[in-house]
Amino acid sequence: MKRVKVSNNVIRRLPRYLRKLDELSESGVDKISSRQLAELLGLTSSQVRQDFNCFGEFGQQGYGYNVASLREQIAGILGMDRGFTAILVGVGNIGRALMENFCFSDWGVNLTAAFDIKPALIGTEYRGVRIYGMDELERYLAEHTVDVAVLTVPKTVAVSVTETLTNRGIDAIWNFTNVELTEPNSKTLVENIHFSDSLLSLSYFVAERRDEAAAKSAREEK
């Protein structure tokens, strides 16, 4: 597989392609053109072809793309077939919601353990994943290969837990805390789920729309 330097925008579109291809598969569609796929996702066909051509030639001239094989190619690009492992740190409300509802294995990731300080949780299991005490975290990391740490601890301990994780060789953090972990000097990959950022963006767009509507009705009154 080609692995040229690929822009962030392209990478963010890959999971969307994957999701749509899965949907198409389920509806029994087995071929698709760049034009059709673009339309389904609100993109242009040029963009779709350019995106794929960062990684190789997945289509066939005059025909289009085979849905199943394109899906597999993208899954491979995203690393879904690499058996990455993850641990979850902080079994609060959001941590528990992820453990109970988010199917890590659907995305090729193996959730192998969780950690919390609450004694009542330690030793219990959610969906087959055992919860260990926070004091067992360092030893666990020393003894197991862990690719991703899911960070769902309270905001107050986010930075100190992150230090423990990075000191112990974790190089990817899926950050659910509302803290800016992306420090320029750190070598750790950080992917943020910032609920508040997302809500505020939506709030911006709503405000903008209301302002436009108000401006329009003001014009009409004149």
Next chain:
Amino acid sequence: MKRVKVSNNVIRRLPRYLRKLDELSESGVDKISSRQLAELLGLTSSQVRQDFNCFGEFGQQGYGYNVASLREQIAGILGMDRGFTAILVGVGNIGRALMENFCFSDWGVNLTAAFDIKPALIGTEYRGVRIYGMDELERYLAEHTVDVAVLTVPKTVAVSVTETLTNRGIDAIWNFTNVELTEPNSKTLVENIHFSDSLLSLSYFVAERRDEAAAKSAREEK
């Protein structure tokens, strides 16, 4: 306030500025230059100034920006002072996690009601927010102003619930279901929290880094 057409990238940075300014406020910092702020967020000072200048002149030459007043300006731009209201539809694991842990009011949004089909939940409250039956949703929307619907229903009913919401005049949806609601024809604002997309992007970066490391050690062996 100026409201020129602002690029999506700019809007996505606004909540990050806000968060960092709040942090600075808490640490007692009351002025900051575009250069300092840029460094804290991994941006350039030009970009910071360009971003702000989409909306007005918030700084003072030779001095920089006042943290508190810049914070208020950005809060205003994001619509935090407009008293937007929200309802939450689907009190499953993720819905409950949001109701219990996510402080909507911190971001200027008023969560006024929640809806679910489960009889055991109907009539109960989480954090002062009452849960109604799904059959009461349409009437509620007819009688109340609701700016945002938080969609946390199971994937299977996502599309039908969305139709109900949009038919009843909701024009912004904060979508937590793993379904692509962004249909090109619809006028509804949709902001997605796609956990899987986020995890897959991280997975991509981890895979890329592993490949680079492997390539490097292969070169060294030769």
Next chain:
DNA sequence: TAGATTGTTAATCGATTAACAATC
């Protein structure tokens, strides 16, 4: 005043779109 930093214009860079030859 001198130094600092903004606001803003111009230059650069990168991403998207258009176009079309290659080819199934």
Next chain:
DNA sequence: TAGATTGTTAATCGATTAACAATC
């Protein structure tokens, strides 16, 4: 073969960065 659609190069568009006059 004729029609369709890819892969890929060239053109366009937009976002970021650099530069600097204005000014606190």
